[in-house]
Amino acid sequence: MKKYFIQYQPFLLFLGKFFLAYLMLTVIYQFYLNTVGDSIDAITENVARLTENTANFFGVKITTIKDYMHYNIIYRGKVTARIIEGCNAISVIILFISFVIAFSGKLKQTLLFVLGGSLFIYILxxxxxxxxxxxMYYYPAQEHILHGVIFPLIIYGAVFILWVIWVNKFSKYATKTTK
Incomplete structure (x- = not known):
């Protein structure tokens, strides 16, 4: 049995660091969410404000209106979407950070990549x-494919590309590969 632990030590270390980081970050985030109680958390409020400001900056007139536990997005007088806590990308950022930590490199590079990647995911x-x-205004019947397939594919695809860049360019494993 010891032979297998030694043989698979890099993989087991990766799994251990990944799950430990994921668990710790998730617990911290859940603690944060529990402190806000029955109101919208500040991160989700910020996403709603930035969504409205970004759209308006590009000439797309969108309004966000606070409802009980979400924001309604109004485009051309019609509610086309809602921003809930799950829309703030924090769970995706936690997944991203956990993977980078599991394949950590030098501390400064790791921190800069985590900050830059998290900001990129947030803006995306x-x-x-x-x-x-x-x-959703023009194609309301396509909600499932747009919200459930295409846009998750885009955001998780971007995270995957960031991971590939991290592993190949900056992680401690990147220097061990021959070129």
């Missing part, structure tokens, strides 16, 4: 919400 998510809100 806001753009995703703007585009989705407009498309």
């Amino acid at each position: 998510n806001i753009v995703r919400i703007v585009v989705l809100s407009v498309l």
Whole structure:
């Protein structure tokens, strides 16, 4: 049995670091959510504000109106989407950070990549919400494919590309590959 632990040590270390980071970040986020109680958390409020500001900056007149536990997005007088806590991309960012930590490299590079990648995911998510809100006005019957397939594919695809860049360029494993 010891032979297998030694043989698969890099993989087991990766799994251990990934799940530990994921668990810790998820617990911290859940603690944060529990502190806000029955109201919309500040991160989701910020996503709603930035969605409206980003759309308006590009000439797309979108309004966000606070409802009980979400924001309604209004485009051309019609509610086309809602922003709930799950729309703030924090769960995707936690997944991203956990993977980077599991394949950690030098501390400074890791921190810079985590910060830059998280910011990129956050901004991409806001753009995703703007585009989705407009498309839902014109193609409401395609909600499942737009919200459930295409846009998750875009955001998770971007995260996957960031992971590939991290592993190949910056992680401690990148320097061990021959070129």
